[in-house]
Amino acid sequence: MNTDGHKIQVTISGYGNNTFIYNINKDILQLLLANSKSKDRINPLDILEDSCVISENICYGINVIDNAPWIIINIDGNSVQLDGLLDASDFEDSDYQDKEITENNLLYFADNVSNLNGDIPESMVAVVVNEKCKGADAISEFEIDSLFDMNNIRLNLIDLDTSSDYSEATYHLGLLEGMEMNLKSISYGGKEFAFSVVNEDIVSQEIYIVQKNTDGEFTSYRL
Numbered sequence: 709m710n711t712d713g714h715k716i717q718v719t720i721s722g723y724g725n726n727t728f729i730y731n732i733n734k735d736i737l738q739l740l741l742a743n744s745k746s747k748d749r750i751n752p753l754d755i756l757e758d759s760c761v762i763s764e765n766i767c768y769g770i771n772v773i774d775n776a777p778w779i780i781i782n783i784d785g786n787s788v789q790l791d792g793l794l795d796a797s798d799f800e801d802s803d804y805q806d807k808e809i810t811e812n813n814l815l816y817f818a819d820n821v822s823n824l825n826g827d828i829p830e831s832m833v834a835v836v837v838n839e840k841c842k843g844a845d846a847i848s849e850f851e852i853d854s855l856f857d858m859n860n861i862r863l864n865l866i867d868l869d870t871s872s873d874y875s876e877a878t879y880h881l882g883l884l885e886g887m888e889m890n891l892k893s894i895s896y897g898g899k900e901f902a903f904s905v906v907n908e909d910i911v912s913q914e915i916y917i918v919q920k921n922t923d924g925e926f927t928s929y930r931l
Contacts, residue, residue: 713851717782718814718861718894720846724771725887726908727878728763729826730756730835737833737917744931752915752931756835764826766878767868767890768905769841774886779814783856790814793863816863822892823867826874833919834877836928838884843909848894850901864892864900877918877926 732740736759740752756763770777772793779790796815828834868879868890878884893900915931 713853714784714856715782716850716852716856716896718848719780719782720770720772720777720814720863720891720903721780721843722770722772722775722777723842723844724769724775725767725884726769726839726841726844726905726910727766727884727887728837729766729874729878730761730763730837731828731832732756732759732761732835733832736761740835740917740931752835753837763837764874765890766824766836766874767866767884767887768846768903769839769844769908769910770846770891770905771887772863772865772891773889781814781856781861796862811858814861814863816865818865821865821867821889823870823872824875824879824890825870825872828873828877828918833917834873835931836878836883836916836918838914838916839908839910840912841908842911843907844905845907846891846903846905848901848903850894850896850899852896860897862895864895866890866892873926877928881918881926881928883916883928 739755743749743755776792781788791812794813794815795818797817797819868875868884868887891903893902916928917931918926918928921927
């Protein structure tokens with residue numbers, strides 16, 4: 709028996725949209741627009757990188773709610789594939805005695821998710837990069853001191869449908885193509901462990917300029 713702790717790895721695999729956003733000033737916008745008309749056009753992301761603009765994630769390339777992801781929990785080198793995801797909000801306390809629920813599925817609470825936040829300053833516009841992924845792996849790793857118990861693990865999600873600028877500039881403009889939730893973290897025993905996303909198989913990339921019109925509403929056009 710491992711007396712130094714147990715190594716846990718949760719892997720969620722699936723497909724969907726990998727989307728991130730940049731806030732840029734008008735000077736960088738002009739560089740992007742000039743590049744789009746140039747015969748020697750380069751990838752707009754190279755311009756953003758050269759300008760030291762930092763991106764923020766909107767959603768990883770895994771649609772966990774609609775696309776039936778693969779979920780594997782590895783405990784000290786031994787892997788178990790779960791049946792899927794279940795919304796724990798749908799169950800009564802007595803249901804958790806059913807091992808088909810607690811041992812074969814990763815639970816989340818749809819009525820207790822985080823919200824997508826983020827502001828786009830008035831003086832700036834946004835660049836939204838949307839990549840279609842036909843496969844990606846989200847991995848969360850941690851160690852525990854006692855034997856692993858499926859009753860203690862939960863998936864934490866981020867609701868993409870909010871009133872924030874980031875949601876208005878992506879979800880509400882239809883740029884996420886059906887993505888409703890983003891992966892946030894795994895909780896176990898009261899502690900939270902983030903995901904890292906690897907093995908993204910990106911099949912296409914679309915880049916949009918998003919800004920407010922004279923009515924104060926976000927609009928987008930493809931770069």
